[in-house]
Amino acid sequence: MNQNPNPNAQNQPHSPVGARPVIEQLIQEGQPTFGVFTQVKSINYLDYHSHLISQKTLPNWRKDLKANQFCFIQIIQPPYRLCLALATIKLATSAFVYLYNDETDELEICEALQPLTRQTQLIGGCYQGRMAFTHNKLTVTLDFTPSQIAVALDSKHITLDAMLQRQAQPLAICTPTGRRGWTYTQKEPLTAVMGHMCIKEASIFNIAAVTAGSQTKQIDFDASAIANLDWTLGYMRRETNWFWTCINHYLPDGRHFLLNLSMGVNETGMSENACWLDGQIHYLPPVMFVRKALQAAVPITWRVYHQNLGWSNVDIDLTFTPMTVYQKTDNFGVLASIFEQWLGWYSGEIRLGDTVIRLDHVMGLAEDHFAKW
Numbered sequence: 001m002n003q004n005p006n007p008n009a010q011n012q013p014h015s016p017v018g019a020r021p022v023i024e025q026l027i028q029e030g031q032p033t034f035g036v037f038t039q040v041k042s043i044n045y046l047d048y049h050s051h052l053i054s055q056k057t058l059p060n061w062r063k064d065l066k067a068n069q070f071c072f073i074q075i076i077q078p079p080y081r082l083c084l085a086l087a088t089i090k091l092a093t094s095a096f097v098y099l100y101n102d103e104t105d106e107l108e109i110c111e112a113l114q115p116l117t118r119q120t121q122l123i124g125g126c127y128q129g130r131m132a133f134t135h136n137k138l139t140v141t142l143d144f145t146p147s148q149i150a151v152a153l154d155s156k157h158i159t160l161d162a163m164l165q166r167q168a169q170p171l172a173i174c175t176p177t178g179r180r181g182w183t184y185t186q187k188e189p190l191t192a193v194m195g196h197m198c199i200k201e202a203s204i205f206n207i208a209a210v211t212a213g214s215q216t217k218q219i220d221f222d223a224s225a226i227a228n229l230d231w232t233l234g235y236m237r238r239e240t241n242w243f244w245t246c247i248n249h250y251l252p253d254g255r256h257f258l259l260n261l262s263m264g265v266n267e268t269g270m271s272e273n274a275c276w277l278d279g280q281i282h283y284l285p286p287v288m289f290v291r292k293a294l295q296a297a298v299p300i301t302w303r304v305y306h307q308n309l310g311w312s313n314v315d316i317d318l319t320f321t322p323m324t325v326y327q328k329t330d331n332f333g334v335l336a337s338i339f340e341q342w343l344g345w346y347s348g349e350i351r352l353g354d355t356v357i358r359l360d361h362v363m364g365l366a367e368d369h370f371a372k373w
């Protein structure tokens with residue numbers, strides 16, 4: 001099994017991009033290639049030689065059934081913030097989209113769930129492939145090519161037709177999970193957004209348009225629009241719990257800043273933590289999330305920080321003040337999920353050597369998710 005010769009290399013924020021390999025296929029000689037990569041062109045997960053305790057090789061249908069796959073995309077066109085996701089654990093497939101107004105703190109949600117992979121397409125990966133979900137409440141189609149991502153969506157409240165251009169090196173990482181599992185994830189900024197969003201008559205955000213006699217309110221994406229991708233596939237633990245931070249924002253000096261921090265999925269010394277400054281990736285070390293008083297009537301500030309042990313020239317210390325949440329709880333016995341994705345305000349600092357990124361009341365996302373699958 002191929003191993004990254006320096007598992008702590010991603011903790012050095014100024015590692016040269018050329019030091020990260022580009023690989024054609026994630027699975028080689030039946031086993032995943034672990035490490036941090038510049039690019040992985042094919043997530044050929046069915047070539048994985050998985051075994052039962054008896055050492056009997058699993059058939060492809062069993063490997064396909066056990067593979068979890070998620071995709072999350074955020075598109076920001078001030079003052080609107082649109083977040084959509086498509087996720088499957090093969091026994092059930094779900095999708096959601098919500099639209100949020102940063103100025104009014106209004107949130108509108110549409111979600112759908114269906115058994116197995118009914119009316120769902122999962123072809124290829126996030127470099128070249130398609131994910132599609134059709135439901136009478138919500139239809140989502142994501143087409144991935146090496147240069148762009150096409151997004152089409154239709155729901156009760158909105159329609160979306162967008163082309164997201166890939167312009168920066170992604171974070172692409174594969175790590176072991178448990179005894180025999182593994183998780184591949186890819187994150188990247190998408191700073192060139194083309195297309196439009198139409199807010200329908202049924203939406204709370206369309207009151208002015210309806211009053212004026214129009215049926216829809218069209219929002220064209222302009223040069224200020226930004227987006228980001230979060231794509232994961234893997235064989236995770238039976239019970240998995242993770243925290244996640246995402247900030248997509250223009251700094252006061254005009255630089256585009258994307259931050260991805262997580263705790264609870266990737267293991268064994270490597271992390272999916274990174275930030276991008278104007279498309280330049282900086283690898284970050286593992287972080288801790290502290291969330292207290294879960295049952296409090298008023299949400300309590302979270303803390304996200306890095307404990308510097310002396311070998312890294314990175315420091316991370318952020319606070320998150322939650323404001324509004326999209327949450328969903330499902331319990332089907334053998335399957336269960338407690339999902340919370342909060343919108344709120346980040347403040348604090350990230351130090352990358354001599355570079356200091358200061359955040360003061362910056363809108364972002366924070367997630368707390370427990371899953372049993």
